[in-house]
Amino acid sequence: MKLTSIFFLPLLVIGLLGCQSSPDKDAQHVINVPLSVPLASNFSNELAIARYSEFLLASDLQQEQRAQLFYNRGMLYDSLGLTTLARIDFNRAVKMKPDLAEVYNFLGIHHTLLQEYGQAYDMFDTLLELDESHEYGYLNRGIALYYGDRPALASQDFSTFLARAPEDAYRMMWLYLAQEKVDPLKAKEQLRSNSSALEPQQWSSQLVQLYLGQLSEGQFLQQLGEGISSQQEYAERLCEAYFYLGKLYQSRGKQAVAIDFFKLALATNVYEFVEHKYARLELDLLAGNAPS
Numbered sequence: 001m002k003l004t005s006i007f008f009l010p011l012l013v014i015g016l017l018g019c020q021s022s023p024d025k026d027a028q029h030v031i032n033v034p035l036s037v038p039l040a041s042n043f044s045n046e047l048a049i050a051r052y053s054e055f056l057l058a059s060d061l062q063q064e065q066r067a068q069l070f071y072n073r074g075m076l077y078d079s080l081g082l083t084t085l086a087r088i089d090f091n092r093a094v095k096m097k098p099d100l101a102e103v104y105n106f107l108g109i110h111h112t113l114l115q116e117y118g119q120a121y122d123m124f125d126t127l128l129e130l131d132e133s134h135e136y137g138y139l140n141r142g143i144a145l146y147y148g149d150r151p152a153l154a155s156q157d158f159s160t161f162l163a164r165a166p167e168d169a170y171r172m173m174w175l176y177l178a179q180e181k182v183d184p185l186k187a188k189e190q191l192r193s194n195s196s197a198l199e200p201q202q203w204s205s206q207l208v209q210l211y212l213g214q215l216s217e218g219q220f221l222q223q224l225g226e227g228i229s230s231q232q233e234y235a236e237r238l239c240e241a242y243f244y245l246g247k248l249y250q251s252r253g254k255q256a257v258a259i260d261f262f263k264l265a266l267a268t269n270v271y272e273f274v275e276h277k278y279a280r281l282e283l284d285l286l287a288g289n290a291p292s
Helices: 016-021 043-055 063-079 083-096 101-113 117-130 135-147 151-163 169-182 184-197 205-211 217-222 231-251 255-267 274-286
Strands: 007-014 028-035
Touching (some): 043 063, 063 083, 063 101, 083 101, 101 117, 101 274, 135 151, 151 169, 169 184, 169 205, 169 231, 205 217, 217 231, 231 255, 231 274, 255 274
Antiparallel strands (some): 007 028
16 A cells, blocks of 8 residues: 655754764754654564563473474564674573574674674674574675774675675675775676676665666665655665665765664664664764674
């Protein structure tokens, strides 16, 4: 069903960090962006958390069953943005069942978000030792390497990830972001070459077109609502769009605009998406916030 709440509005965005630190022209600006209602908490996930909590009170559970319940509840906490509670459950699960591969994936992501890159690498290495076919282990280790300032190694993991689905625009984008840190010209050439495998009917192909200059920012923003049938879909698409626009402006040295787009990505409340998670890390890094 088409939503009447999908619309474009002029949004006055003031780069708060920018205007505090620099009188740069980007510190205050107006950008026209599509808006959506931020996603509300998932009621069914909240109920599921309550049920898992009740199950965990049972005294006759096997340790393996208890580990699985902690892992399942941790995933639900993570989907609601309750990262500390999620991390507590993931750590409980891995202590009870050290061969539970998927939990290392989530722990690695959490260590990356905390800028604990060495521990993140260890988590993803363990994941891939337990399950070499876990393709998102390559994505998430690549992201940890990218933020840990190891773009060449990150490119290797992203290349492995892309090889398993060469038509996937998001995989192309992460490979480009890593390669751009090493050699921007070669990265653009590689992205152009990879784009030949894109499925043009997929909205995500427009991200690649935007980065290649085949689509203007105005065209990109105007088409964001196409094919959308729910407010949730729209919020998810905006989350992705804002994050990659933030990375694009960041690469151009326009940090204040990048900050605004990362804030907009966070405002969608799409906690489960990679783009939402790393928009927060981008803001922490731009603000100079390091773990204590």
